[in-house]
Amino acid sequence: xxxxxxxxxxxxxxxxxxxxxxxxxxxxxxxxxxxxxxxxxxxxxxxxxxxxxxxxxxxxxxxxxxxxxxxxxxxxxxxxxxxxxxxxxxxxxxxxxxxxxxxxxxxxxxxxxxxxxxxxxxxxxxxxxxxxxxxxxxxxxxxxxxxxxxxxxxx
Amino acid sequence: xxxxxxxxxxxxxxxxxxxxxxxxxxxxxxxxxxxxxxxxxxxxxxxxxxxxxxxxxxxxxxxxxxxxxxxxxxxxxxxxxxxxxxxxxxxxxxxxxxxxxxxxxxxxxxxxxxxxxxxxxxxxxxxxxxxxxxxxxxxxxxxxxxxxxxxxxxxxxxxxxxxxxxxxxxxxxxxxxxxxxxxxxxxxxx
Numbered sequence: 609x610x611x612x613x614x615x616x617x618x619x620x621x622x623x624x625x626x627x628x629x630x631x632x633x634x635x636x637x638x639x640x641x642x643x644x645x646x647x648x649x650x651x652x653x654x655x656x657x658x659x660x661x662x663x664x665x666x667x668x669x670x671x672x673x674x675x676x677x678x679x680x681x682x683x684x685x686x687x688x689x690x691x692x693x694x695x696x697x698x699x700x701x702x703x704x705x706x707x708x709x710x711x712x713x714x715x716x717x718x719x720x721x722x723x724x725x726x727x728x729x730x731x732x733x734x735x736x737x738x739x740x741x742x743x744x745x746x747x748x749x750x751x752x753x754x755x756x757x758x759x760x761x762x763x
Numbered sequence: 764x765x766x767x768x769x770x771x772x773x774x775x776x777x778x779x780x781x782x783x784x785x786x787x788x789x790x791x792x793x794x795x796x797x798x799x800x801x802x803x804x805x806x807x808x809x810x811x812x813x814x815x816x817x818x819x820x821x822x823x824x825x826x827x828x829x830x831x832x833x834x835x836x837x838x839x840x841x842x843x844x845x846x847x848x849x850x851x852x853x854x855x856x857x858x859x860x861x862x863x864x865x866x867x868x869x870x871x872x873x874x875x876x877x878x879x880x881x882x883x884x885x886x887x888x889x890x891x892x893x894x895x896x897x898x899x900x901x902x903x904x905x906x907x908x909x910x911x912x913x914x915x916x917x918x919x920x921x922x923x924x925x926x927x928x929x930x931x932x933x934x935x936x937x938x939x940x941x942x943x944x945x946x947x948x949x950x951x952x953x
Contacts, residue, residue: 666915667915667916687828688828690939690943690944692943692944693946694944694945694947695939695944695945695946695947695953696953697939700952700953706952710917711916711917711920
């Protein structure tokens with residue numbers, strides 16, 4: 609009889625210990641509380657599978673601008689275009705020297721000015737890294753409906 | 764002196780061996796020599812061999828379309844830098860013996876030394892490509908089979924005029940397609 613009680617006690621102790629252990633791990637889990645983001649439901653401590661890469665628009669005409677002073681978007685691929693201390697591939701078409709001959713959009717006059725507005729002979733170093741403002745475009749649908757209106761709507 | 768004389772006598776007097784044996788020996792020797800020669804030519808055309816000295820530039824290639832692309836066709840160093848035609852290949856290989864001196868002197872043995880010499884090396888290669896009408900590009904990119912309707916408007920314009928007339932050659936525009944560029948400030952078109 610004593611033996612049976614002993615066995616039951618140890619079994620009970622083990623069972624309760626395992627329950628506590630599972631509860632502890634459950635608390636450690638971070639729960640999103642069922643809130644779904646536009647990227648779907650993912651627990652915060654899970655790593656979600658990455659989306660497929662979008663394809664960059666190969667080549668098309670200029671893209672209309674949406675607001676005043678918007679840097680024009682890049683309507684073509686730029687893979688392998690070197691912009692470094694040694695060379696700037698963008699400028700071999702878009703600089704004032706070559707834009708006409710290449711049929712490319714000429715870079716703005718503001719790029720030939722220093723921060724203080726002094727006119728320079730060449731592209732200002734502060735404007736040298738084209739892709740900081742001008743970005744290549746992919747053929748992606750907006751994630752949510754967007755009611756942004758173009759600047760024309762203010763006229 | 765006597766030794767040399769004896770050797771000379773051996774060379775000038777007819778051998779006592781059968782003509783067939785002599786011929787067979789010559790024939791075998793020829794095969795071995797030719798095989799070894801071609802194996803040497805092939806061994807010095809591999810990417811591993813090139814990267815022994817030009818390691819930084821082999822690394823740069825890996826980011827470009829000539830290494831990684833959708834269809835998995837790729838070029839190795841020798842596809843572009845060693846002529847494919849046998850006679851031209853031999854000429855280039857003989858010139859390359861000069862590069863052994865550069866290797867022994869450690870001319871580009873560090874990244875810094877390599878960067879300092881990048882312009883020199885690039886200009887020399889552009890000149891070589893210009894002189895042979897970008898032959899190594901054309902080994903794969905054959906003008907005859909270019910479909911202009913599949914090209915972008917700018918490519919179409921340049922290829923159907925300047926390239927078609929022979930006024931320009933591939934490397935005139937396509938610089939730095941497989942490596943990083945040197946200082947381009949005095950290069951026309953940049």
